[in-house]
Amino acid sequence: xxxxxxxxxxxxEGLEEVLExxxxxxxxxxxxxxALIPFPYDIEEKQMPYAVxxxxxxxxxxxxxKFANKEKIPIFVRGSGTQLxxxxxxxxxxxxxxxxxxxxxxxxxxxxxxECGPGCVVAQLDDALAELGYYFPFHPGSRIxxxxxxxxxxxxxxxxxxxxxGKPGDYILGVEAVxxxxxxxxxxxxxxxxxxxxxxxxxxxxGDGLLGVITKIRMRLAPGFKRARGIAVFEDLKAxxxxxxxxxxxxxxxxMLMEFMEKEAAKIGYEIKGLPEPKGSAIFFVSVxxxxxxASSKLNQVLESFQAENPVEAYEVKDLxxxxxxxxxxxVIGSFLMQKSGHQxxxxxxxxxxxxxxxxxxxxxxxxxxxxxxxxLPLYLYGHIGAxxxxxxxxxxxxxxxxxxxxxxxxxxxxxxxxxxxxxxxxGEWGQFSKRKDFFVQRYGEAAYAFVNTIKKAADPNNIxxxxxxxxxx
Amino acid sequence: MExxxxxxxxxxxxxxxxxxxxxxxxYADCPLYESTRGFVTQGPSGITRALYYGIRWDxxxxxxxxxxxxxxxxxxxCGSCEVRCKKSACNIPLVEIIExxxxxxxxxxxxxxxxxxxxxxxxxxxxxxxxxxxxERTQWLGSIDPQDTAKIKxxxxxxxxxxxxxxxxxxxxERDLVNVPGSIVKIFNHMGVDYGILKDEKCCxxxxxxxxxxGLFEExxxxxxxxxxxxxxxxxxxxxxxxxxxxxxxxxxxPNNITIQHYTEFFAEQMSAGNxxxxxxxxxxxxxxxxxxxxxxxxxxxxxxxxxxxxxGDSFVEMEHNREQALCCGGGGGRMFVEIEEIERLxxxxxxxxxxxxxxxxxxxxxxxxxxxADGIKTSGNEGKILVKDIAELIAESL
Numbered sequence: 001x002x003x004x005x006x007x008x009x010x011x012x013e014g015l016e017e018v019l020e021x022x023x024x025x026x027x028x029x030x031x032x033x034x035a036l037i038p039f040p041y042d043i044e045e046k047q048m049p050y051a052v053x054x055x056x057x058x059x060x061x062x063x064x065x066k067f068a069n070k071e072k073i074p075i076f077v078r079g080s081g082t083q084l085x086x087x088x089x090x091x092x093x094x095x096x097x098x099x100x101x102x103x104x105x106x107x108x109x110x111x112x113x114x115e116c117g118p119g120c121v122v123a124q125l126d127d128a129l130a131e132l133g134y135y136f137p138f139h140p141g142s143r144i145x146x147x148x149x150x151x152x153x154x155x156x157x158x159x160x161x162x163x164x165x166g167k168p169g170d171y172i173l174g175v176e177a178v179x180x181x182x183x184x185x186x187x188x189x190x191x192x193x194x195x196x197x198x199x200x201x202x203x204x205x206x207g208d209g210l211l212g213v214i215t216k217i218r219m220r221l222a223p224g225f226k227r228a229r230g231i232a233v234f235e236d237l238k239a240x241x242x243x244x245x246x247x248x249x250x251x252x253x254x255x256m257l258m259e260f261m262e263k264e265a266a267k268i269g270y271e272i273k274g275l276p277e278p279k280g281s282a283i284f285f286v287s288v289x290x291x292x293x294x295a296s297s298k299l300n301q302v303l304e305s306f307q308a309e310n311p312v313e314a315y316e317v318k319d320l321x322x323x324x325x326x327x328x329x330x331x332v333i334g335s336f337l338m339q340k341s342g343h344q345x346x347x348x349x350x351x352x353x354x355x356x357x358x359x360x361x362x363x364x365x366x367x368x369x370x371x372x373x374x375x376x377l378p379l380y381l382y383g384h385i386g387a388x389x390x391x392x393x394x395x396x397x398x399x400x401x402x403x404x405x406x407x408x409x410x411x412x413x414x415x416x417x418x419x420x421x422x423x424x425x426x427x428g429e430w431g432q433f434s435k436r437k438d439f440f441v442q443r444y445g446e447a448a449y450a451f452v453n454t455i456k457k458a459a460d461p462n463n464i465x466x467x468x469x470x471x472x473x474x
Numbered sequence: 475m476e477x478x479x480x481x482x483x484x485x486x487x488x489x490x491x492x493x494x495x496x497x498x499x500x501y502a503d504c505p506l507y508e509s510t511r512g513f514v515t516q517g518p519s520g521i522t523r524a525l526y527y528g529i530r531w532d533x534x535x536x537x538x539x540x541x542x543x544x545x546x547x548x549x550x551x552c553g554s555c556e557v558r559c560k561k562s563a564c565n566i567p568l569v570e571i572i573e574x575x576x577x578x579x580x581x582x583x584x585x586x587x588x589x590x591x592x593x594x595x596x597x598x599x600x601x602x603x604x605x606x607x608x609x610e611r612t613q614w615l616g617s618i619d620p621q622d623t624a625k626i627k628x629x630x631x632x633x634x635x636x637x638x639x640x641x642x643x644x645x646x647x648e649r650d651l652v653n654v655p656g657s658i659v660k661i662f663n664h665m666g667v668d669y670g671i672l673k674d675e676k677c678c679x680x681x682x683x684x685x686x687x688x689g690l691f692e693e694x695x696x697x698x699x700x701x702x703x704x705x706x707x708x709x710x711x712x713x714x715x716x717x718x719x720x721x722x723x724x725x726x727x728x729p730n731n732i733t734i735q736h737y738t739e740f741f742a743e744q745m746s747a748g749n750x751x752x753x754x755x756x757x758x759x760x761x762x763x764x765x766x767x768x769x770x771x772x773x774x775x776x777x778x779x780x781x782x783x784x785x786x787g788d789s790f791v792e793m794e795h796n797r798e799q800a801l802c803c804g805g806g807g808g809r810m811f812v813e814i815e816e817i818e819r820l821x822x823x824x825x826x827x828x829x830x831x832x833x834x835x836x837x838x839x840x841x842x843x844x845x846x847x848a849d850g851i852k853t854s855g856n857e858g859k860i861l862v863k864d865i866a867e868l869i870a871e872s873l
Contacts, residue, residue, distance in 0.1 A: 025513060027541050028533070029524035033514035036523060038496045054511065080498050081514075100512040123502070144502035339565045344495050398493050
């Protein structure tokens, strides 16, 4: 049996022909760092990567995939490593393909699209497009560091509301991808009309990284718009949910962003920002239009629906300084609680159907009540209520040992699965598999899971690319 | 006892790093990550995790120790990661962890980087990090106006001074910087300040501390503290933010009755009190580069800007990245003494940011930043298009 050091050396020798040696690392610390994600427990010895490679081109990615297939060494693709359901964590030994250097970016205004590599940082693209008068339809909480490859592979619009903005896939015209066998393909179109019938783009956008390595993303440019900002505070959490139900049932134009904080979370957020204590749970939202009047008009239509549920207050926020504080209150809540307690913040993603939202929000509020190991830990509820998406956030003590942390996280994902099955929703931010594999099977059945496995096997017979995501793991 | 100290340092690192949730936010502003190949261990939480595993795996020496050394000593200790972590995550003391790691590696005789060993030797032998003879420290006085020199009190023996101008090593020895202490002397004399400089000034010890040589730093701090006490100093005005930071944050026994100020704070105070009035306004467009040890480490962002606004009025412009978001020049954390591989030189990037806002002068207030930016102007081929000046030089020119 050959030891890992020999395999590491073999990898370096094998890949030296594919990319510059300085972009292949077998440094022990670098290998470990590329296996870590925001999970509060160590990786196991069997998950330690053999090497980390940082290709610059699709050809280099192709060479790496061919080498990996020949040598039967798994490849784990990594962006910024911020995904919260475990997809960036290697399941076994293998090579981590870090996409950091696949970060080319070009705007083709004449064609009406931009192209970028999977290593581009969301916030940097957002800023660059905003400067040209375009808007960027993704807003993950980790946007300052999140990579486009992850956003697209998960098809996450994160904080943005699907009913207003859609999903990344609605903007992506095509991709360049390297298949598990090393073949490079291009999908989609350079025009605005996307293919009718088979559109291979869909195998990769929201493909959980199972079928290929995205090396280029082509996305249409969307014109920027004006914004109006509003707030509504409800004494009763159920009334807040009814307000959102009413907004949809009364056919109001869905806002681009609609966040909420349950009363206890809002209290803390407001206090940090020096705002007077809120008299209930709060919704903050942003409506958009091609003019300020249109945005304001849409916002006020939403406010009309909210008014019918007797909020403590509901109004359009015109003072941007006040708005910054209100929005900031939502943004800092997790970090503040972590700093104050020294504990780690872990959240689930409970997504409800519209009809049951009133019941679902209470279930999310009581998320940990029946969970043996974490029932006594403090829980704060917040989320993207316009997308009917709720994050029960729990503070897990940092001094818990790995096994306790692992159990707590598993319990959180199991409970999330149970509630999402019960309320007919599904996670819309962090992918479908890895820690969520059980949900997929429960929600869609064994036949659906077997079907995905069949597709994966056809595309990747050696299971070289990102093994473990589909299988799920602890 | 020594073993116990090492174990305490290890424990401290493990506890602090355990609180990091690996959210990676700290990478958003890390100049090292931005300017290197972009490996995960070339960014803040990757560096601290490497140290964490170095301790957990008992891998602080041998090949692993050397790999860890290369990772830890690449950091500029600029503090951008801490600013970000405080704002968006767990408020982990990342720089302190990195510096503790360097101390551990020095204890293991693995750190610092080979080229930095000479720095420590010179600090010990000559009282400066540059290998320059101690007796040449005040030679810069020969390069300035003799009328100004005549008014300086050279403090030694029983001579006392309430206000001390602490010149620092770079301002004393770096020929290209001689105009900086010269300008401060000129301004002091213009205001009629009663002050002195130490005839046998020795380094504040900052390089030793940043390189992890805690013992040498403590020794230097102790000696300097004694000198300050003997001279009955009540106020120390420093030219370098690094000296100021060491005196105010790291000297364990500095008497409380000694006020430590960076010269920009002192001059801003004097300007506010009407004791220092610029006579000529600067006509050229000037921008300001925040030194990390003045801004991020000591929260001094506004006083340098007040001064520049007094001098330049509307000709003062901000770069896109300013204050907490300011890009590091790349010279801190002991990197002045060793060449770290950069894909894109930070100093060149900073020069470009200044050119982007139409600046003709980059003002700064740190000798290391000054040197780095001056190099960046040369290597990026922008000589003649933009100049670097210390704020002190601009004040002196305005009188």
